[in-house]
Amino acid sequence: MDFSHKxxxxxxxxxxxxxxxxxxxxxxxxxxxxLDDGFFEEDNLSQSMASSEKGIGGANVVSGATSKxxxxxxxxxxxxxxxxxxxxxxxxxxxxxxxINDGYKWRKYGKKLVKTSPxxxxxxxxxxxxxxxxxxxxxxxxDRSYVITTYxxxxxxxxxxxxxxxxKPLMAPNAWTLPASxxxxxxx
DNA sequence: CGGCTTTGACCGGCGC
DNA sequence: GCGCCGGTCAAAGCCG
Numbered sequence: 758m759d760f761s762h763k764x765x766x767x768x769x770x771x772x773x774x775x776x777x778x779x780x781x782x783x784x785x786x787x788x789x790x791x792l793d794d795g796f797f798e799e800d801n802l803s804q805s806m807a808s809s810e811k812g813i814g815g816a817n818v819v820s821g822a823t824s825k826x827x828x829x830x831x832x833x834x835x836x837x838x839x840x841x842x843x844x845x846x847x848x849x850x851x852x853x854x855x856x857i858n859d860g861y862k863w864r865k866y867g868k869k870l871v872k873t874s875p876x877x878x879x880x881x882x883x884x885x886x887x888x889x890x891x892x893x894x895x896x897x898x899x900d901r902s903y904v905i906t907t908y909x910x911x912x913x914x915x916x917x918x919x920x921x922x923x924x925k926p927l928m929a930p931n932a933w934t935l936p937a938s939x940x941x942x943x944x945x
Numbered sequence: 946c947g948g949c950t951t952t953g954a955c956c957g958g959c960g961c
Numbered sequence: 962g963c964g965c966c967g968g969t970c971a972a973a974g975c976c977g
Contacts, residue, residue: 868951
């Protein structure tokens, strides 16, 4: 697996976390799935995950769905973007905490109790300006010690941790704080 | 005071 | 056409 893509999906085992009492160190990545084009039925998430445990590591990171960097003008517009992006990734991690620190800054915008799971599903958006990536977090309905995280979209900026990692040997306490504008290194 | 979380309401899609 | 369900919005409250 290659997690080193600049703009690709977040890696739970991020290097920069080390030495900062990071929660990630307490979890283990159990499964990693690509949900591009939505071939994956969320309703079967747990079951598919469980079965996939027989052979972990077969998924490849699919990059190339460059973010449209669209400002949301309406719900329909957003849904359209979602369809255009069509770039989803889900993975299951064994963790006591639900919010996996993946190096990006997320803002919670919703919480919903869904039929497919006894556990509430939490909705997060990337709080970085212009970045329209979303993620859903819910506990595995079969094994609540696992957290299922689904990412939707691709970040059009580097992770704050990445910046930190590139600039400093140690992470500043407020490393979350992003510069006013995304780094110019983002794809154009 | 600013940013974030919480939570109920609302909206659109889908199945019956 | 109706009801259900998932996803999102937005106001209010909380916290640093």
